[in-house]
Every structure is written in structure tokens, then in C-alpha cells.
Amino acid sequence: MSEDINDPVTLSSLVASAPWDETVRPAIMIVAFEGWNDAGDAASEALRLIRRASGAKKIPGISDDDFYDYQFSRPQAHRTASGKRSIKWPTTHMYRAELEDSPVDLVLLRGVEPTYRWKAFISEILTRAEEENVQAVMALGALLADVPHTRPIQASVTSDDPAVRKALGVQESSYEGPTGILGVLAQVAEASGLPTLSIWSAVPHYVAQAPSPKAQLALLHRVEEFFPLTIDLEELTEDALAWERGVNELAKGDTDIAAYVHQLEQAQDETELPEATGEAIAREFERYLKRRSRPDSPDEPGGPEGR
Template sequence: MTLSSLVAASTIPGPVRPAIMVVAFEGWNDAGDAASSAIKDIKAATGAVKVAGIGDDDYYDYQFSRPQVRRNGAGKRVVKWPTTRIYRASLPESPVDLLLVRGVEPTYRWKAFITEILTRAEEENVQGVMALGSLLADVPHTRPIQAAVSSDDPKVCEALGALPGSYEGPTGILGVLAQFSEAAGLPTLSIWAAVPHYVAQPPSPKAQLAILHRVEELLPLALDLHELGEDALAWERGVDALATGDADIAAYVQQLEQAQDETELPEATGEAIAREFERYLKRRHRPGAPGEEGPGTPGTGGQAPDTPGSSD
């Protein structure tokens, strides 16, 4: 079961198509910009259009979340202020649409900020919430980056195989959003990718790719991830080159590899293999999926590719 099918099964028909809200915020919840970049990819792939914006001065300390100077096409200087934008993507072949929320984590008045987002979500008939995040962790860049799916809703965990939430400690705006969403009765889950802490600077295409693979499993989406996959390989080769040039870093990476290999081999587990096969079938049977050709199409012999294809 996917989050979209779970939502569709419990939604009462109304004047506005039901939607799943997918959220990411730059800042504390977004190591390597992996989560916010994943939202940008979904927006581009679905042709989502802007339906609202939240940019109140009361939410931001501009000495902390500084505005950025940009030059437009005419070379004119423009100041870009921290804000949150909301987009809606229509998915005609799906029972649900997507409401994409991408912004900067606010400094002040988090409760009011979340209330404003959820008010807009209610107007857009949001029936489920997916929060995307990335965090720094003691993981090696040379191993597959895992994106964990978790929820504090027992029904979501049972239906989707998500891990029950167990984290205690400081939280970001995503943690507050999840609590408010669950209190509103919305099925809510989180997807978090682990970014190697010694390469924390953005971009982090390997973590971004892990998040998007998870999103594909849980939503009616088939994304073209070929280019991002190439970026992830290039990123790994670049970090390899830096690590081999420093004996201390190389030894540390080897230590992380050994620790992970001794505890788990996620790429070889039955669960991971089943998940990859499901992704393959999903791409093969969706008409017009990116990078796919139908049976008997010249150049493929009727066979699906061996691997999935890869501004505001």
C-alpha cells in the first residue's frame, strides 16, 4: 500500500480533489539541502503551480535567515526574502493531487506559522502529510544512503510498514508540523535521509536520490532520476578523491564502513530487494513513465531498462 492509496481509501468525495501535502524546509531539517532539493525536483517533474505564499516579517530574524541578493534577466538587483511557497500539482491518473510546501524554517512564532500552513492545507483538501528531512550522521559516503520512513500513527505504520517514531530531543519545524498534523487527524509520515557529516556542505545528491526513491514508493510518481543518479556517482567520486588525499579522513571513512558493514548490509536484505523490484514494476506498468518505452518499442526489444531512469 502507498500513502496515496491509504488516503484515497478514506477520503469522502468533495468539490476539491483530495491532496497529499509534501513538505521540506531549508535550515536545521535540511542537511546538504537534500530535502528541499527533492521538493524542487518533484515540483519540476509535476508542473506544480504556485497557489500561496507565506512570508510574514514576524516569522523571521533576518540576521539569522538572511535575505539574498539576486540579479534578474535584465541584470537588475533583486532582494529575495526568506519565505515559504505552496504549490499544487494535478495528477490526473491518480486519485489524489500533491500540495508541495517548500520554504525556510521560521525563527519565530512556530505555532502560528504551522497553523497558517494547515489552514491553507484544509482549503486545498489535504488528507495526508509527508515530511521530508535530512540529517547529519556518522555514515560513510561509500555505502548506500538510507532514507528511513517513520510515523507516530500506528495505523500508518501498520499500513505502510513505517517505523514507529522513537526520537526524543531537540526538534525542528518538521517535528512540530507532524504533531499538529496528527492532532488534526491527518495520516502523517516522515522521510529522513542520513548525510555523512564530514561532507555536510550542499549539494548532497546521493541523499537527495535516496529521499526521492522513497517518495516514489509512497506516492503515484515515476520520476526521471537518471541525471541525479549520475550526479550522485560524481559526488561520491569527488569525495573519494578528497578522502584518499588525507590519511586521517581515509582511516575514519574505513572505520565507518566497517562499523556499518558489521551491523547491516541494507543493499542485500530481502526488504531492500523487494522494494527495488516493486519500484521496477511500478515504472514498467505506468504509461508514459520517464525513460520507459512500451512493449515492442524499437530499440528496447520490448524490455524495460535494467535500472530506473534519472526554480522556484
């Protein structure tokens, strides 16, 4: 579906409306890093699904020179299909995709949070972003939080750019404290004139181990709100249901955990119930209509299920 004046404002339409005179199509860069910014691997795995859905192809990325302490970010040993031993080193990859019926491309950056020389690392990212005509940045992250696994996991959207907040109706971040590479990248990108949007999902801290499919779903639902991109979430939704059932079984076997989960449920319900709200219902309905309106939507008669 192409975007016109009657379509809701998305991040891609916002970027497309800005003046640019490059021969390379403008792009929005979505970034995620394994490590401190990525509880339950939710952000990096969400980016992997975006890459699959968009058909993004690998392009030259960021060098590995002197950015990693390999005793902290350990290389991983793998076996190839032929049984040959292979070592996978921590690194940062970039991919590019042309979104159908959109004037804006996607550039995806997925890597491991570096150990050293963060300023030089960010400088390399922004240099590559300029070469790819990146006009905005979206950062995906996940953090451990006091939230129950039995409730829908929320993903917050913030921006420090007043124009982005006004156009997209998102909030300014009020966070102060330790930050990771995403926070540094967002600040430096903003200072360099690149509008930046951050999406963070919450992961229940008592089930922090990967994977965290419900947190991935929260991130991907929000990503779909800002791009003309439909991601097949059927398998991930089934994984999220299975994950919740598994955690339920574990909680049943531990009375302390069960009582703690019940306490978190009460606290969240008391906070959200008064506003449970028209806004949340309207946002979900808008997302539903948006997915149905796309030609490749499985719910559409012309989509894969109707062909």
C-alpha cells in the first residue's frame, strides 16, 4: 500500500517529506545490539525477523578493530552443515532493503555492544549511515523490569526530537542513569541532525533468559506502527503462548514466585485499569486495520491465504 496524504504519519512518510538531494534513496536505520541493551535477546531477535520480512541484503558493515574484549564478548564455536568447525567473532553487520511502495529504504544494523572505544565505534556507524543516506534512526532495546509474564508486555516509544514527538505522538524520555551503546548512539545521532526514535520493551526479570518472545512481539508491533511493513508474527505468537505456559508451570512449582507474580499482576492492573482505555483499544484496532489494508496481509482476500 502506498502512502498518500490521507495515510497516517509514519516514520517513513516523515523522512520522505524532508528535503534531500542525494542519488541514493533515503533510508531509516534500525539498530539493535546484543548485551546490556538486549534483555532476553528480544531486540536483536526482533531485528532478525525484520530482516527476514523485508528481504534485506547484507552490505559492508563496521570494522571489528579494537572494539571488543574477547574474554567478555566471547567468540562462539559452531559446526557448519558439512561438520566443519567455525568460529563466529563478535561483530556488527549491516543490511539494506527497499520497502515495497515506499519512498524510503531500510538499513538494519545488528551487532554486539562493544567493550572499547565507543566514540570511535559510533563515529564509524554514523559515517556508514551517511554513505547509505540514512535520514533517521530507530533504536530497539529491551530491559529487565518488574512486570508479570502473564500480562501483555508493553513497549515504550520515546524521542528527544520535538518534531518527531509532535508528528508521531510519542513521548520524551525521562530516563537518567547508566546507559548502553543505544543511548550513546541516540544522543550522538540527534546531535548530528538525525531524528531518532527509541523503542524499548520490558522483560520480566525473573525469567530473564533468552528467548523472550512476548517482548519481541511488543517491539515488532510498535515497529509496524511506524513503517509500511507487515511482519509474519504467527509463529512468534505461538512461541509467546508456549513461553507463557512454560513460565506458568514453573511458577506453580514455587510458591514464592507465584505470590510475587500475583503481586506484580495486581500492581499493573491497578495502574492500567482506570485507563484501560480507549487509547489502548484504539491503537490495537488501528494496527488491525493497517495490517488488513496491505495486499500481502494474510487476512486480506488477495493475500497469501486468499490466493
